[in-house]
Amino acid sequence: MHQNPIRDIPHYLRVFQSYLGARMYLVFAFTLVAALAEGVGILMLLPLLQGLEGAAAPGAQGAEAPTGIGKVLHDLLAGFGWSDSTVAVVLIIIAAFIAKGALTFGALGFNAYLRAQLLRELKGRLFDDYSRMSYRYYSQRDTGHFINAINEQITQTLQSFNFLAQLVSQLVNIVIYSALAFVVAWRFGLMALVVGVVLLLFFRRLSSYVRALSRKMAGENGHLANLLIQFLHAFKYLTATDQVRPLRSTVNASIGRLTGYQMRTGIAGAFTAAVGEPIAVTAMMVIVLLQMVVMQQPLVPIMVSIILFYRGISTTLQLQGTWQKTLNHIGAVELVRDEFAAQREHREPGGTQPAPPLAEGISLRSVSFGYTPELGDVLHDISFDIPVRTSVALVGESGAGKSTLADLLTLVLKPRSGQLLIDGVPGEQIQRASWRRQIGYVSQETVVFDDTIANNICMWAGDAAADHVLLKRVRTAARQAHIAHFIETLPEGYHTVVGDRGMRLSGGQRQRLFIARELFRRPSLLILDEATSALDTDSERALQQSIDGLKGQLTVVIIAHRLSTIRNVDRVYVFDRGRLVEQGSYQDLRDAADSRFGKLVAMQAL
Known part of the structure; x- marks a missing residue:
């Protein structure tokens, strides 16, 4: 083409x-006036050269009277009394090219400003x-x-x-x-x-x-x-x-x-x-x-x-x-x-209704979801409730749809059919940002930034080195995540830089740092998606005690393969191939005859 x-x-x-915007055309306006100034300077060469030619050969046949644009310029100069002044013509030419230079500078300078903008x-x-x-x-x-x-x-x-x-x-x-x-x-x-x-x-x-x-x-x-x-x-x-x-x-x-x-x-x-x-x-x-x-x-x-x-x-x-x-x-x-x-x-749709602090709970009503029509649904007709300030566990084998449910809870994904309700308000009507500010989310894939430990926990909420109140909150969150004892052994403590994606930390330390950040936020809803998968047994037990200590203070959703972490939750929901197959308390499901959850517990010898 x-x-x-x-x-x-x-x-x-x-x-x-x-x-x-239209301001970019000012560059071309500068250029136009600069070109006109240069044009005036070049045209003034006509009367200059004709004057010099006449002076060199007065009365000769070659010294013809000016015609066309030369005559126009000659008459114009005569109007100012400059027709016989070579110096005046030279000064006009100099002034024209100085003006051209100034205007060209203006054009180039404004161009540089526009590039920065x-x-x-x-x-x-x-x-x-x-x-x-x-x-x-x-x-x-x-x-x-x-x-x-x-x-x-x-x-x-x-x-x-x-x-x-x-x-x-x-x-x-x-x-x-x-x-x-x-x-x-x-x-x-x-x-x-x-x-x-x-x-x-x-x-x-x-x-x-x-x-x-x-x-x-x-x-x-x-x-x-x-x-x-x-x-x-x-x-x-x-x-x-x-x-x-x-x-x-x-x-x-x-x-x-x-x-x-x-x-x-x-x-x-x-x-x-x-x-x-x-x-x-x-x-x-x-x-x-x-x-x-x-x-x-x-x-x-x-x-x-x-x-x-x-x-x-x-x-x-x-x-x-x-x-x-x-x-x-x-x-x-x-x-x-x-x-x-x-x-x-592909902008994420946003509702118009702000989400106040979670007061009643979250409900799913006949929710189905699929990533593509070709692959079919990964969740089928899911309905359950998460009352406010309770702890629930979503369990099941890999591919059961647990992490997809977490993405629905954060409104990252939208149900293909059915509704997700937050305090009775449909999720599509909720302002995403107002809801997500209430969420703490810890996934299997740790999110750690190449910055100090303090900034990783408080997410640049201020200068922890100068703000003692902020640093105290950072330390409290670190203690809750059971990483404070490790941080305090470092030469620079909370001001230690952890490297790209936290490469200077172990996997368990990165995970606990991730958890500390979410606890620092004091969320209304805390989602733990395999949050203890990278922790050793002692760290997992200590973190479990911290989570248990949050019961009644915030709403906790735990997605776990290691069922030892969910013993004390209020309710367990068991999923299989995208379907909710069982629900109840940990003890009731564990002890029920022919319970799928009971088999999962037995497999882990709990």
């Missing part, structure tokens, strides 16, 4: 306008959109896609805006130069216009090729980012088992494709840069010969025409080079644009 700059440039300008707008908006995207959309994309979009592709988009701004500025200059060329000598202007159009047509197919490469580079960058993220996450396993080599070949293949695209793009740019000056000089000399030999034009207009022609052709060739540079990054612009569109489409 060949691109059409007349159509594409306005399209991409509208894309950037949607981020920056664009970077903040794009990264800020995209991060906000990611924070509101639906979990289902997130689960369908790889991590590399999101990292690539918000980092690499936004950076490329910023560069594309810079080149596009240069491109439009060059178009403005070409229009000014062409108009002046017509004013000085319309035949010359027509020739310059024809040459410019021929050059653009000549490079059109090359530009289409560069844009196709840009789109491929944008996609390949995302693929490579995903491979690198997977490698870094699995680094310990891959190194320990010497399985880096198969992944290395895949990474090298991606790098090879990416560098190939970049090399071909660079060659296209080199070709454009290399042929520019020879074409400009050749075309200029041909037109000068036509002006002097064929059309018998006076010398002074020819000299001014040479300046205008060279400026016009040079800018036209710069335009082509800038257009190719714009297209080098246009794949990123399109990817970011499409990502914003996808986020609008």
Whole structure:
């Protein structure tokens, strides 16, 4: 598909306008006035050279009276009494180019300001959109896609805006130069216009090729980012088992494709840069010969025409080079644009009713859920209640749907049919944020940040080093999670940095740090999804005592394979293949004849 700059440039300008607003066009206004100032300076060469020519040969036949634009400028100067003042003309030329420099500085400075605003707008908006995207959309994309979009592709988009701004500025200059060329000598202007159009047509197919490469580079960058993220996450396993080599070949293949695209793009740019000056000089000399030999034009207009022609052709060739540079990054612009569109489409729905502190409880009424129609439902007609300030356990074999139920409780997922009620209000009517602020959630996969222990617990609620009240709350949560004794043995205590994903801690220590964070929040609902799976027996027993101590203070939902952790819950719900098959107290279910739960307890020899 060949691109059409007349159509594409306005399209991409509208894309950037949607981020920056109409203020971006001020750059082009600066450029227009700067080009006009330069044009005045160049045109003033006509009376200057004609005056010098007349002074050098007074009364000679070659010193013809000025005509056309030369006469207009001569009369204008005469009106101010400057028609015979060479110094005045020179000062006007100097003033015109000083004004051009000042206006060009204004255009470039405002362009830099807009780029900074664009970077903040794009990264800020995209991060906000990611924070509101639906979990289902997130689960369908790889991590590399999101990292690539918000980092690499936004950076490329910023560069594309810079080149596009240069491109439009060059178009403005070409229009000014062409108009002046017509004013000085319309035949010359027509020739310059024809040459410019021929050059653009000549490079059109090359530009289409560069844009196709840009789109491929944008996609390949995302693929490579995903491979690198997977490698870094699995680094310990891959190194320990010497399985880096198969992944290395895949990474090298991606790098090879990416560098190939970049090399071909660079060659296209080199070709454009290399042929520019020879074409400009050749075309200029041909037109000068036509002006002097064929059309018998006076010398002074020819000299001014040479300046205008060279400026016009040079800018036209710069335009082509800038257009190719714009297209080098246009794949990123399109990817970011499409990502914003996808986020609008897949934004998590939000209710309008704020959720006050949990007062009655949570109810599920005939809830069914499936991730995709092809795979069918993973939960079937589930109904049960979780009264406020009670503790319940969801048990069953792997794949029974327990973690899916936890995702429904946090409103991350929406039932395919049936209703989840929070204090009697349907979940889809609840403001998500107001409900989730009441939830503490501890999963099997620990979430630990590369920061201090204190910040991991309080989630940057303040400066724990300076705020003693905050530090006291952090320590209380650490004691409840039975990690305080370990923290206090560290040289820097609560200000110890734990490394990327807590790699300087053991698995059990990361899990207890995770639990401490959720206890710090003082939630109304605490969900423990296999929260003790990484803990040793003593830590598990100590944590169980902490959970038991919370009974009657908050609502606790425990998902567990190790049934020793749920002995003291108020109610147990047993699931099998997405169906609720048993419910009751721990003791009643354990002792009931033919109880599925009783068999699970017996298997663990409890």
